[in-house]
Amino acid sequence: MTRKTLPTALLALAVLCGCGGAAETAAPPSPSATAAAKDKKHQLEAAKADCMKQKGFKYVAWVKPEQPQSDEDRRRDAGDHQAMKKYREKYGFGVFAEFIYPKEMNAPAAQRESPNQDPNMKIQEALSEAQLGAYHKAKDVCMVTAGKQVLGVTLKSSLDYYNQIALTRKRATAATLDGDPKLVELAGAMATCLKGKGYAVTDTGPTAMAKRGQDAFYKEQDKVGREQDDSVPDVAPPAKKGESQPINMPSLTAEQAKPYLAKEIKAALDDLECGKDFYPAFAPRKSAIDAQVRAQFAY
Numbered sequence: 001m002t003r004k005t006l007p008t009a010l011l012a013l014a015v016l017c018g019c020g021g022a023a024e025t026a027a028p029p030s031p032s033a034t035a036a037a038k039d040k041k042h043q044l045e046a047a048k049a050d051c052m053k054q055k056g057f058k059y060v061a062w063v064k065p066e067q068p069q070s071d072e073d074r075r076r077d078a079g080d081h082q083a084m085k086k087y088r089e090k091y092g093f094g095v096f097a098e099f100i101y102p103k104e105m106n107a108p109a110a111q112r113e114s115p116n117q118d119p120n121m122k123i124q125e126a127l128s129e130a131q132l133g134a135y136h137k138a139k140d141v142c143m144v145t146a147g148k149q150v151l152g153v154t155l156k157s158s159l160d161y162y163n164q165i166a167l168t169r170k171r172a173t174a175a176t177l178d179g180d181p182k183l184v185e186l187a188g189a190m191a192t193c194l195k196g197k198g199y200a201v202t203d204t205g206p207t208a209m210a211k212r213g214q215d216a217f218y219k220e221q222d223k224v225g226r227e228q229d230d231s232v233p234d235v236a237p238p239a240k241k242g243e244s245q246p247i248n249m250p251s252l253t254a255e256q257a258k259p260y261l262a263k264e265i266k267a268a269l270d271d272l273e274c275g276k277d278f279y280p281a282f283a284p285r286k287s288a289i290d291a292q293v294r295a296q297f298a299y
Helices: 031-054 071-077 081-091 108-113 119-125 129-151 158-177 181-196 206-228 254-274 278-297
Strands: none
Touching (some): 031 278, 081 254, 181 206, 181 254, 181 278, 206 254, 206 278
């Protein structure tokens, strides 16, 4: 049995990115803006809970407790070479590592055992198949209502909420970073280096280069998942317009995942070596954009 994940762009936090220098550098949200975004999260959940109650379903307004960012995380988000290298030597791009380090990677299996688990998961597990279908339909309607009421955004469903986050982030990074001459130059040099090491590079734009390696291993993960699941085609269909490609998650033991992770770690370290000048320039600006989008959508 496989499970569909959230869109690819939301499967992992930006382990890779960053950039600094040009005049249009995005500034991270101020402390007051961060506090306002946190309050919006609670408002969004409260609105969803009220709506679900009106539709006859139990839903707990739950906001996951935020873990303080470590100094190592901050350095990595800023494109620090040594911090990124330390991460990649163990986790690669952060794709197949979840099968070996589920707790550290906050994998779904570990989330179910966590004391901070979303209480709505247990509520859903207690429902019959028919009840669950009705629950999800109601939840979609309530997400649309809450999104308009609290965030002022027009949504189609709960999944569309994540699609819009991914699309907003994509547009912001493309508009701010992909036209920056210095970043374009650094990304091109990185691409030339990777091609010299035998890696395929189809898009040399800055944002494409930053996520190239991770995307390649998500495709590998999807391929393995599809091979295990007879109910889906072996080749992923094209993503719908405005949506990210979901991943068919495979079922792998830690031992089965080790060869995939070993390959991923080598690729991630090669990527980092070729991008040693690119990431310190790209990462801080990309991290700032990500923070702004998180604040905008209260997630």
